[in-house]
Amino acid sequence: MDCLLTIDINTSAVKIHAFDMNGRVICWKKGSYPTFHPQPDYSEQDPEQIFITTLFILKNLLNEHIHPNKYKVKAICFSSSMHSVLPVDKSGNPLGNAIIWADNRGVKEAELLKKLPQHVNIFHTTGTPIHPMSPLIKITWLKNHDAERFAQTYKFISLKEYVIKQLTGEYVIDHSIASSTGLFDIHKLKWHQESLDFAGISTERLSEPVSVFNDSIQLKKEYCVTLGLSPKTKLIIGASDGCLATLGAGIIGEGKATITIGSSGAVRVADKQVLRDEKQRFFNYLLAEDYYISGGPTNNGGVVFEWFAKQFGDFSEGLEFDEILNDLFKTASHVKSGADGLLFLPYLLGERAPLWNANARGMYFGLNINHEQKHFVRATLEGILFEIYSIGKILETHRNFEDVYINGAYASLPLWTQILADMFGKTVHINDNHDSVAMGAALMGLTKLGVYSNLEEAAATVKSIETYHPNTKNHETYMKYFKIFERLSHKLSEDFEEIVLLQQEI
Template identity: 60%
Template sequence: MEYIITIDIGTTKVKASAFDLTNNLLGTRQGSYPTFHPQPDFSEQDPEQIFLTVLYALKGLFNDVLSKKYRPVAIVFSASMHSVLPIDKHGVPLRNAVIWADNRGRDEAMLLKNSNLGAAIYEQTGTPIHPMSPLIKIRWFGTNTSPSWLEKIYKFVSIKEYIIYQLTGQLVVDYSLASSTGLFNIHQLNWEPSALDFARIKSHQLSEPVSIDFDDLKLKKEYIRLFRLPPTIKVIVGASDGCLATLGAGVVTEGDATITIGSSGAVRVAGKQVLVDEKQRFFNYILTEGTYISGGPTNNGGVVFEWFVQQFGASGINTDMEYAINQLLMQAERVPAGARGLLFLPYLLGERAPLWNANARGAYIGVNITHERTHFIRATVEGIIYEVYSIGKLLQQYRSIQNLYINGVYATLPLFAQILSDVFGKTVYINDKHDSASAGAALLASTKLGRYENLEEASRTIKSVKTYSPNDSNHQQYGQLSEIFDRLSYKLAEDFDDLVALQG
C-alpha cells in the first residue's frame, strides 16, 4: 500500500502522520518542545530542537506505526504561522526562532497600525498589523540589534522553511505561509515593496515564494538512508496550519465556516475574494492561488478554561488535568443555559479579533448572592464561546454562513459543541478527521498525486460524523447575553487600560 506522510509543526509540538491515498489516517507520532520566555514579552523556540523532534516523530512513525510493506510516496508540510528565524549564509540560525505569541514588537505595531501606510500594507498583505506579524518582528530586529549582528543575517525564514532547508538544502516558502508574514502581496503573489521598506529589508533576504503544491524538492541522501525511504519520494512544500485546517474541515468555498477552539481559537471562512474591513479586523491568508481563507483569531480559547480548572478545580495530589476538566464540565452541564445571568469576559491574554486590544482583561459581571461555584464554571465556558461568536457575527456581515464545522480539543467537547450550536443558532458538525491541519495536508498531497481534480473535489471526501442542533430558547437567551457581552467588551476599554497600568 502507498501512503502520504504529513508533518505538522505546531506551537507546542510536531505531529507526523500517515494517510493512505484515500485519506484514511494510518497512524500518528508526536513530540513536543518548549517555548522560552527570556523576557516577559518574548516567546522563542529552539530551531534545532524542533528539527530533532521532527526526526524523532518520523522515526517513531516508521518504526512503530507503519508496516514495512507500506510504501511512502510523498511528504507534505503544515506549520504554524508568523515565526521568524534569522539565518546566516550557511543556513545556521543566528538565534532562537521568534514565534507568533511574541509581543516584543508592540511599539512598532502601534506606530504602524494607526497610519495610512499601515492601512495600505494591510490591504496589500492581508495580515493584521500586530506584533505577531513577521513584518513587525523584522522591523524590531532592525531597530533593536547591533548593525554588526544584522550584517550576518542572510535571510529571515520561518521555522517551517528552516526544517525543509535542513531536510533538503533548499530554501522556499509557500504562498500560504508567506501570506501570513505581513510582507507578501496576496493579490500579486510577490513580496510587497512597501512592507519590505517598513521592515527595512530587501526581497532577497526572504525565501523564494512558491505554490503550495511545489514539489521540486529533494530529500538529502542522509535522510533517505536514515529512514530507509524510496529515493523517489515526493516532497511537497504544503501550506500554513490555519489554511490547511480549513481545507481539512472540508471548507474551501463560500457558505461554510470552521470554528477552532484549541488552546487559542479562530473562526474562518473560505472564498474567492478577500474580505475588506476598514477596521482591519480580519486576516486574509492564501490557501492556494485564487482561494483565500479569511477570519479572526482569538487568544482566549481552552487556555482560559485550563486556567480556571487550575485555580478553582478539585484539588488533590493525584488529580490530573483531564480528570479535573471533565469533573467541572459535568457540573457545568447541570446549570441552565446563560448561567442565570452571570457573564464572563475571557480576555485573560488580551484579545485579537474582533477587539484587537492587547490590554483587554477578564471579568465576571452580574454576580448576585444566589450564584454558586457551578454558575462560574458554566459562565466561563459560555464567555469563551461568546467571544468566538463575536468574531462569527462580524464575519456574517460580509459572508452568509450556512454550516459550521468545529474542530480543536475544546470545541469538540460535547458541552462546548452544544453551546456553540445554541449560541450561533446553527447546526454544528464534527468531522471524521480530528486533526484537520494534517488531514488538509494529506488532501493537498493526494490532489498533487493526481487522485483528485482539485482541492474542492478533494475536500468533499471529508465526512461529518457527529452533529449538534441548536435549542431555540437557549439561542434566544444567548442572543441577549451576547449583546451585553459585546457592549461590555468595548465599554470597558478605558478601565482595562488603567488596570493594565497597575498590573505592570
C-alpha cells in the same frame, strides 16, 4: 501499498501522520517541544530541537510502522504554524532562537505602523493584521532593538523553512506561510515592497515564494539513506496549519464556516475572493493559489478554561488534570444557559479579533448573592464561546454561512459544541477526522498526486459524523446576554488601559 506522510510543525509539537491513498489515517506519532519565555512578552523556540524532534519522530514512524508493513512513501506534505521568524547567517546557522506567533515584543512597532498612512495599504495587500504576531513587525523589532543580529542576518525565515532547509538545502517558502508574514502581496503573489521598506530589508533576505503544491525540492541523499526513503519521494511544501485545518474540515465553498478551539481559537471561512474589512478585523491567508481563508483569531480559547481549572478545580483527591476538567464540564452542564445572569469576559491574554486590543482583560460581571461556584464554571465557558461568537457574528456581515464545522480539542466536546450551536443558532457539525490539520495536508498532498482533481473535490470527501441543532430558547437567552457582553467589551477600553498600566508597574 502507497502512502502519504504529513508533517505538521505546530506550536507545541510535531505531528506526523501516514495516510493511505484514500485519505485514511494509517498511523501517527507526535513529539513535543517547549516554548521558552526569557521575558514575559517573549515566546521563543529552539530551531534545532524542532528539527531534531521532527527527524526523530519521522524516523521512528517509518521504522516502526511504515517500513515493516511494506508501505511505500509516495510523498510528504508539510504544514506548520504561522508567523515565526528565525534569523539565520550565511551558512544557514540560526542566530538565536525562533520568535514565534505568541511573541508580543513588537507592540510598539505595531502601534507605530498603525499610525502611518501606508498601514492601510499594507494590511489590504498582505492580508495580515498589523499586530506583533506578524513577521513584518518582528523583523522591524529586530532592526530597532537588535541591530547586530539584524545586520548579521542573511535571511529571515520561518521554522518551517528551517526544517525544509535542513532536509533539502533549499530556501523556499510556500505562498500560504508567506501570506501570513505581512510582507507578501496575496493578490500578486510576490513580496510587497512597502512592507519590505518598513522592515528595512530586501527580497534577497527572504526565501523564494513557491506554490503550495511545489514539489521541486528534494530530500538530501544522507536523509534518504538514514530514513530508508527513495530519492523519488516527492516533498510537497504544503501550507499553514490554520488554512489546512479549514481544508481538513471540508468547508471549501460557500455557506460554511469553521470554528477551531484548542488553546487559542479562530473562526474562518474559505472563498475564492479576498474578504475586505475596512476596520481591519479579519485576516486573509492563502490556502492555495486562488483560495483565501479569511477570519479572526482569538487568544483566549481553551487556555482560559485551563487557567480556571488550575485555580478553582478540585485537586484534593489527587485527580489528573483531564479528570478535573471533565468534572468542571459536568458542573457547567448543571447550570442553565446564561449562567443565571453571570457574565465573563475572557480576555486574560489581551485579545485579537474582533477587538484587536492587547490591553483587554478578563472580568466577571453581574455577580449576585445567589451565584455559586458552578455559575462561575458555566460563565467562564460561556464567556470563551461568546468571544468566538463575536468573531462569527461580524464575519457574517461579509459572508453568509448556515453550517458551522468544528475542530480543535475543546470545540468538539459535546457541551461546548451544543453551546456553540445555541449561540450561533446554526447547525454545528463534527467531522470524522481527529486532526483537521493533518487531514488538510493529506487532502492537499493527494490532490497534488492526482487522487483528487482539485481542492473542492478533496474537501468534499470529509464527512461529518455528528450534528448539533440549536435550541431556539437558549439562542434567545444567549442573544440577550451577548448584547451586554459586546457592549462591556467596548465600553471598558479606557479602564482596560488604566489597569494594564498598573499591572505593568508590578
